[in-house]
Amino acid sequence: MSALSGVGQRLRWEQKMYWRNPAAAAFTFAFPLMFLVIFTAINGNGHVTIAGGKVRFAQYYVPAIIAFGLISACYTNLAFSLSVNREDGVLKRLRGTPLSPVTYLSGLVANVIVISLILTALTTALGLIFYRVTFPGRYLGLVVAIAAGAFCFSALGVAVSTFIPNEDAAPAIVNFILFPVLFISGTFGTIKSSSGIAKVASVFPVRHLIELLVAVFNPKISGGTGISWADVGMLLLWGAIGIVVSLHRFRWEPRRP
Amino acid sequence: MIAIDVQGLHKSFGGVEAVRGLDFHVEEGEVVAVLGPNGAGKTTTVEILEGYLERDSGHVSVLGVDPAKGGDDFRQRIGIVLQECGITAYLKVGEVLTMHAGFYRRPRRVDEVIALVGLEEKAGSRIKSLSGGQRRRLDLALGLIGDPELLFLDEPTTGFDPTARRQAWEVVRNLGRLGKTILLTTHYMDEAQALADRVMVVTAGRIVAEGPPDSIGGRAHADAQIRFLLPAGVSITDLPLTASPEAAGMVLVSTAEPTGALHHLTGWALDAGHKLDLLTVTKPSLEDIYIALTATTDDEREKV
Structure with a gap:
């Protein structure tokens, strides 16, 4: 079994299991799409200022929701499923088989990337069809932003799973970390980059992913990839921190009572 | 050939000695039961042999390999049935076995293993719908799917009803006949009696008696x-x-x-x-012998 076909096999099983858990799947998909509908309904006719000038709210909000969807798919999913599987003993059982840890984790990450891509496509399609959002064809930029975001938030999801002591604590810990950062990062409305909040937010990765995606979708600037490499760098840095923490703390077994 | 060789094994958790100097070996093709009360160090010992736990000191060789450094090649050759351990949710019995079969180079056939543990009617059912006994039989099936040379069974029939236990015993006996090496832990005397070629009684991290179930602890001459x-x-x-x-x-x-x-x-x-x-x-039952053996060590411990 070559390494790649091993990961492919894992991906197929992970996908099968994922779609058989409708509650979790619905949560990942419903949340971002619901926010998209509600917030564009509230702010539909408003305009926001981004680099290059004023755009309609949805032009900002669709890429922001793509970022939110990617974070739900990668960070939230991995932190949840890894901690639950660890506490249930699923990880311990797998550790006793010849399945290599690298193959297993690659399969998990491949799975959340597939989910992110589906969510991105859905959100973009809704934006283009219902909210008259423009996509200026920066496919390379989109791929770079999604790849850097998936790397960063997958690594952070694995890292955060190692801090979750039991299944019951998982939602609280995962969301308590995530939601404040989402709010200050402008997920649900623009935040002026000169403001204090924006300065705090720019320490964390969420704002950088949103800025990358907003720039990729920005119709007011012409050409290029739209990518700011400083934003990409911050995502890679946080991803690296996530990996270091994960390598240091990851366990296959539930806590011993 | 020796399948398991353990000398001077020690393991402590936070200053509490769980295993205090075990010496034993298991021959290839032998079925050995480790008998002992809860907290005797059975599971700790088995998890060291399986490669889950690292020992503090002592020599351990399983199939000629140090399990602490065994890696994936070592795990190709062993089967593990843990106590209470989760199964990937949302799959069906046949699917979980197919998935696990994919981890091994030379797995057994899924339908064959399902038949072996008597889960034919449940092959297409979700894991969630299984009873406790059926879950445990699936655990056993997952331990067997890689066609291991050596099988670890940690309290394989705890929580079974009498019929399910007889069925599970039959499965284990058949494996023994196929020449598989099996190390099982149990606190049921009749299970040790029914399955094992040799019994080791462990209390407080030490072996207090060892021998065939019919003669252990002087039973033959009692x-x-x-x-x-x-x-x-x-x-x-x-x-x-x-x-x-x-x-x-x-x-x-x-x-x-x-x-x-x-x-x-x-x-x-x-x-x-x-x-x-x-x-x-x-004659005194294995249980009488066991209670006598474990009671003595309790008294000795109190004297210390």
Whole structure:
């Protein structure tokens, strides 16, 4: 079994299991799409200022929701499923088989990337069809932003799973970390980059992913990839921190009572 | 060939010694039961052999490999049935087995393994719908799917109803006949008796007795035990043999010469016109031996 076909096999099983858990799947998909509908309904006719000038709210909000969807798919999913599987003993059982840890984790990450891509496509399609959002064809930029975001938030999801002591604590810990950062990062409305909040937010990765995606979708600037490499760098840095923490703390077994 | 070799094994958790110097080995093709009360160090020992836990000191070799450094090649050759361990949710019985079969170079056929553990009717059912006993049989199936040379069974039938236990025993016996090496832990005496070629009794992290189930702890040479209901109006001192009282009016005569003792006793009863209700002659059960063995070490421990 070559390494790649091993990961492919894992991906197929992970996908099968994922779609058989409708509650979790619905949560990942419903949340971002619901926010998209509600917030564009509230702010539909408003305009926001981004680099290059004023755009309609949805032009900002669709890429922001793509970022939110990617974070739900990668960070939230991995932190949840890894901690639950660890506490249930699923990880311990797998550790006793010849399945290599690298193959297993690659399969998990491949799975959340597939989910992110589906969510991105859905959100973009809704934006283009219902909210008259423009996509200026920066496919390379989109791929770079999604790849850097998936790397960063997958690594952070694995890292955060190692801090979750039991299944019951998982939602609280995962969301308590995530939601404040989402709010200050402008997920649900623009935040002026000169403001204090924006300065705090720019320490964390969420704002950088949103800025990358907003720039990729920005119709007011012409050409290029739209990518700011400083934003990409911050995502890679946080991803690296996530990996270091994960390598240091990851366990296959539930806590011993 | 020696499948498992353990010398001077020690393991502590936060200053508490769980395993205090174990020495034993298991031959290839042997079925060995580790018997002991909860907290005796059984699971710790097995998890060291499986490669889950690192030992503090001592020599451990499993299939010629140090399990702490075994890696994926080592895990190709062993099968593990853990105590209470989750199964990937949202899959069906056949699917979980197919998925696990994919981890191994030379797995057994899924339908064959399903038949072996008697889960044919449940092959297409979700894991969630299985009863406790069926779950445990699936655990066993997952331990077997890689066609291991060596199988670890940690309390394989805990929580089974009597029928399910008999079925599981039959599966394990068949594996033994196929020449698989099996190390099982249990706290059921009858399970050890039914399955094992050899029994090790472990208490407080040490082996206190070891041998075939029929002769362990001097069982083969132990005194026979004659029990009967003390006849009405007879005092225990009136009996022609030294006897000790037991519960519910029963008395016990222990003797190395049961033939003579019985002759003496029944002769006396016939002459005196007494019936000897509920008369039995038995060897001490494995349970008696086990309780005697584990009780002694408890006393010793208290003296320390």
